[in-house]
Amino acid sequence: MNQCNRGGLSLAETSPRLAHSFILALTVAAVIAPRVAAAHGERAEPPFLRMAAVQWYDTHWSTSHLMVNEELTVSGHFHIVKYWSFALAPPDLAFLNVDVPGPVMIRVSSSIDGVNGAASTPLELGRDYAYTIVMRGRIPGRYHVHPMLDVRSAGALLGPGNWVTVGGDAASFTDPVNTLSGKTVDLEHYGLRAVVSWHLIWILIALAWLLYWLRKPLLIPRYEAIQQGEGGSLITITDRITGVAFLGVTLLVVIGGFVSTNIRYPVTIPLQSTWLRIPPLPEQPTSISITADRVIYYIPGRTVEFWVKVTNNGSKPVRLGEFTTASVRFLNRSVRQPEADFPADLIAPAGLVVEPDEPINPGETKALHIVASSQVWETDRLALLIQDPTSRIGGLFMFFDPHNTRYLVEFDSEIIPTFRSGNAPAGS
Amino acid sequence: MAAGPQARARPALETAEERQRAYRQFDIILAILIFFLFMGLYHIVAMLTVGDWDFWVDWKDRRWWILLTPVILISMPAAVQFIFWEKFRLPFAATLLTLCLVVAEWLNRVINMHGWAYFPLDFIWPSTLIPSGIALDVVLLLTGSYILTAIIGGGLWSILFYPTNWTMVARYMVPTNMHGFLMSIADVMGFQFVRTGTPEYLRIIDRGTLRSFGQDPIYISLAFAMFSCMLMYMLFIGVGYLFTRIQFSWFKRV
DSSP states (O other): OOTTOBTTBOHHHHHHHHHHHHHHHHHHHHHHSOOOOOOOGGGGSOHHHHHTTEEEEEEEESOSEEETTOEEEEEEEEEEOTTOOTTSOOOSSEEEEEEOSSTTEEEEEEEETTEETTSBBOOOTTOEEEEEEEEEEOSOEEEEEEEEEEETTTEEEEOOOEEEEEESOGGGOOOEEEBTTSOEEETTTTTHHHHHHHHHHHHHHHHHHHHHHHTSOOHHHHHHHHHTTOGGGGSOHHHHHHHHHHHHHHHHHHHHHHHHHHHHOOOOOOOOOOBOOOOOOOOOOOOEEEEEEEEEEETTTTEEEEEEEEEEOSSSOBEEEEEEETTEEEEOTTTOOOOTTSOGGGBOTTOEEEESOSOBOTTOEEEEEEEEEOTHHHHTTGGGGGGSSOOEEEEEEEEEOTTOOEEEEEEEEEOEEEOOGGGOOTTO | OOOOHHHHHSOSOOSHHHHHHHHHHHHHHHHHHHHHHHHHHHHHHHHHHTTHHHHOGGGOOSSHHHHHHHHHHTHHHHHHHHHHHHHHOOOOHHHHHHHHHHHHHHHIIIIIIITTTOOOHHHHOOOOOHHHHHHHHHHHHHHOOHHHIIIIIHHHHHHHHHHHHHHHHGGGGOEEEETTEEEEHHHHHHHHBOOTTOOGGGOOOSOOSOOOSOSOTHHHHHHHHHHHHHHHHHHHHHHHHHHHHHHTHHHHHO
8 A cells, every 4th residue: 555645646646746736836926926126226236336436416307207209308417536446447438328227218318518428438536527318208117217327347337316207109209310411210110121121032032042952852861862872963953053043143132232222322421439538527626625533334223423524715604514425315404405306215314413513614624423324324235335345435525605505525434334332323 | 469570570661652751741840940949059159249249230330240240150050061961962051040040030139129128120130141141052052062162152151241231231321410429320329229238438349450451441351251251161160070970870870
């Protein structure tokens, strides 16, 4: 008697059934369970890449809802960090790109400091650039749109992202472009009919050649004939003449097509590729300087604390209004409010706590204790700085005078993680 | 009641008609399997080597595209041509492979790059090597010599690539003025249809030396492609020879 009987079936009979049932259950679960996958790719970048390379600021999306064929403008500034990370190749050649899920929107134009951004350009360390990217809706959907800087041998450096919804009908999309010969063409479908026609012509000729041979007994009889030394009889005069005819037709079609194409398109240019040297924005006078005494990251409390000395060499009193790093913004609400249309997930709710929160007068050096506390250090994976080859925090401090003139100061310092509650910051 | 030795001694195919029918069925089944096998194999070779130069219209330049495509892709036709000719005297290996490649490429472009990634088909259409394949096959048919096929057929394989595909690519090289830059339509398409992994500086087009032979580098590329194709053909004929020595024992048993 088989001790593994289950309801009269042997183990050999039930195991495949169990396996089939399991696979069926997995398949059903795979079909009904998953939801839409949405990821913030910038969070996958290591923290040092986001803090010690490019700082994006003033990023603005002209709209978060547009229809197919309507335009969206992404604009702002980016600052190339003066103390570029040693682990990254320097920005000797960079390209202003945009991060969208493929060509769901087309890039109509882009510019850096008003210069056409279609070419790559070297970037200077410690300098600022203004950028504009104009997009046009093409495929309906909801997309996360980021400005992006591609740096040769370093990779993609993502800026802040905002959700943009494209509505309408994808079939209504048009992309008219004027050529120098005076014609207007729609790049969505341009030349496709001719391409498909030529491909079909060649596929038919190829099929004709194959069918000529496939109509004969193919493999086994021919193989046997060769094994018996009768391979020479397998190729007949008719085969050779047919081959010459096919080759002749092929050459005629190729040459004829080439000549007629040159007649139809007499003016063509080769693919263009170049790079430019785009000058940065005029350098802002450095009337404010910051030196760091100590910067720590209290991991359990998700808090970064700065002990710094700020010297105001300008002519007006200033207050610290904002600290931004890796596209995340910490705002001192008593000085600066966030823009209504800026993505809320990139603004730390607790803001920036500055002690003492008072103006720094001209000529004065003041010691500040600054606390930037937010779960965003963890949700944006910036806390993983501890696993990076460069344990330095970088960012931009923004000071404001009574006339709301902004002063940008780049900040860069070693940062030490703290794990023990004894070193917890006050009030946490 | 056991089947005796006498029953096993009778052949399965007794008449000539039965044999012909069985051979034909074997041909059809094998042809279908080989078609899909070649589609997969040759397409993977093309994607991993020629890659971007064939994916995008703004990579179809006058140097690398017309050099790399024929030189790399003559490899498999050379090896398969040896097998088909040596074992079956069938001169259609190159044509079959190039046809399989075009079908596989169109499937990939339509389903994957257009259907999934939303790239317009006029930006991602593949090039074709079918005329080159026909030329290679016919030269082997007429000469019966691998050396002559390498020299004449290999030369034709490379030379025919550019004029064949120029009929399709020429319209994309029409100039436009794009915000103050002179750009071809292909360049504009590359700029507009965003590829986050392909910044402008990554596009390897028209880079190289040997620029003192007139303005157009096409002739240099074609000449180099021609000689390289001849060498590649001879090399991969050897691969086909090794394959037949190692893998063909099963066919003998059939």
